Amino acid sequence: MLFNPKPLMYPANFRFPLQCIWLKFNGSWPLKPKMSGEFEKYFRLLYSTWAWYVVVMVGITIGFQSAFLVNSFGNIMVTTENGCTTFMGMLNFVRLLHLRLHQREFQQLLAQFVKDIWITSSTYPSVERVCVRNMRVFQVISLLQSCLITMYCILPLVELYMLTVNTEPDILDSVPKPFPYKMLFPYDANHGWRYALTYLFTAYAGICVVTTLFAEDSLFGFFAAYTCGQFRILHTQIDNIIPDSYAATRAGRGTEAVYQRECVRRLDRIAEKHCVLFNFVSRMENFFSPILLVNFLLSSVLICMVGFQLVTGKNMFIGDYVKFLVYILSSLSQLFVLCWNGDNIIQNSLEMANHLYACDWECGVKLAAANANINNMHPDEQMKNLAPIVYYSTNTVFRKKLQFMIMRSHRQTCITAMKFSILSLNSFSGLISSSMSYFALLQSFYENEEN
Template identity: 25%
Template sequence: MLKSYSWIDNHDLAIRGTKSRFNKIYKISNFLNIERFCLGIGGFYPTRIKRTPLIKLSTLFVYFITFGQMWVVTNFVVSTTDLSEISEVFLFSMTQVGFVSKLMNFLWRIKQVPLLDQMLEQEIFTRVTTEEMTIWKGTFKRVQRYLVIFLSLCAGVVVLYGVIPAIENTKSDRKHYPFPGRFPFDPDRYYYVIYIGEVVAVAVSAFMNGSGLDCLFTKHTVIATVMFKILCGKIEGLLDNVDKGERSAVEKRIRHCIVYYNEAVNYVSLVDRIFSYGILVQFLCSAVVICLTGFQMMLVMSFQSVKLGLMAIYFTCMMCQLILYCWHGHMLMEQSRGITQACYSVDWNNMTIKEQKMLILIMERAKKPITIKAAGVFHLNLATLMAILRSSYSYFAVLRQLYNKTK
């Protein structure tokens, strides 16, 4: 059930100086419409798209493509001892493992997903001032530009996976596929069917993983970060436009900030519960994929290879995916730390003892920064990003030694 904060209307003159500046409703949840649609057409987002027979068929298709392709590449890895071929196929299969893990975790928690939408529709978040609306819109536009770059890289990977084998076919008599696999039949007899199927598998994974799950989590994290940014502004302006005869307004403002803080913390906690286990597997897979992609580019492929461009874009795409998680998680942590500084910046000497105690309550709660964890193991911050990159380099060094010994 949505909570109502109608008392804001009764005291908006004391809170922001003019009534017109506070009578604005901004639908924060509209920022998530694209991701809801992307997951909804696959039948993976609740309550947004009616589960028609076509949607159910689409869901089965995604499952079939994803798990079928993993079975094919797994059989190939088991049947070969060539380290360069294993690494080429394994980097794609690890990407698939990360995607499937996030998808299964999301479906496991899917009953809690509508609660996020309900929390964003609470009046305490949607009723904003002109300045706060500017912050929301400006942040959303900036983040959307970053996500467009990430999605463009994903699209580039899909296109190159489809184009490069066709180029290689013109240079040799042997038929080339987007990625090798082992089939219980002669794949050359069904070359075009398998070729199109593999490209579709890459496209479906990129669409659901990048456009759906990755962007959805990133936007939820950004929304939480803006909540704490706005809260800092509310705290810093506790004494703005307050006359001596309106001291009761300060106490109401502090109570409003406490409620706002509690709701923001609850929102972050719910985001953490829904996505955290999938993020842990994604981090482990990302460390392996970055290592294998670097191994392919630096040791296996020559500079004349047409696949070098594919590996370069793939590497950049995986790095961007990892940065999306860690950077925005770090920004959330830093913004939540700013609440204590905002409390210090208030002219608390002009507050009553009761108001000072209420302010101290906020400061004590804000001593521990708000973070999102990967299954309670890793914090999403820049330190974790560097740890993953160090691990990737360690794996790369081991692979390089093994590869040099087998040459």
């Protein structure tokens, strides 16, 4: 009942990244476009209800965190510590809301990927292996972020246990209980079943936030890796367009005119696939760019705050130190891998022009029919028995089309954050530079407050 498109060739070998299962658990995965049975309609209603419940749950938890952030705004240390989780929650609340409101676009993107971009191991094994290898980095990042949310959910329980051991029973009820994140509640959440329920509610909201983060990033990397693989396939086809056209012509015992038509036919097929890749990248940009914009706006602030906690934190519990260390590693790696994949798309698209220009369009194929015994003859006899050179060249139609393709390939194919920034390694370096600037500003405020 969930939308699960399959390619026409080798459908059993196709699967989305394992991390995407969390998008299905969180209610963010699109359903099949048509459901006719009563059970399917009932399932659609339940699934949509659950999806909106997850969105509301994350929104309420962010509200609790924001209330604490506003209440402690004057304290730099507390504000930066709470700002890490609050801004992370805001980022992924936008992701959840975006996925929920753009189910049709999500469905179309998945369908186009399966139809036009997927690469099977039986057709291009070397390219497919590179795509699979590029996805391993997302598995590592997913593991890091899973460890992060586990620490956020488990460490407060350890703190609660230590609190019950070291505190007198009559004083324990008046001591504030630890939660996964710093929050301010409009009710008394420190006693009995209300504490347990609030803890579970906010902890699962955090799980939904982090799993949505690495699941959607893994899906983006999946699309980007195989798109770059398709570009590399086109590069190889362009390099071989002249010899392959001649081989096809000679197999059919064709003439020079047949050879020229074969060259044009193969170039048209490459141009058609080139346009398909442009359209898919454009659809990726339309779908992911709002999320990327929010990610770019908040990532530099998040990295700055976590780095500030690591550098200036005094008497920090070892668990909190490890938690912030994993936090900054996962944030930096997540941002770097997104920019790295965007940069790969840019580089592979620009490389098309080099391969098009270097495809031997200017010389074509030179042929000379040689006598089998010509090496044993006298030089004068060799000249007499040497067959004339036959020259197969590309025609004007081929060269004009090639020229247009080169001109188009000079314009980079890229993914932007709502046109404000291009997803590339240059953007990553700019974000790190901004984070360092914010860090220096925060540190100067902190030093002035200390003095």
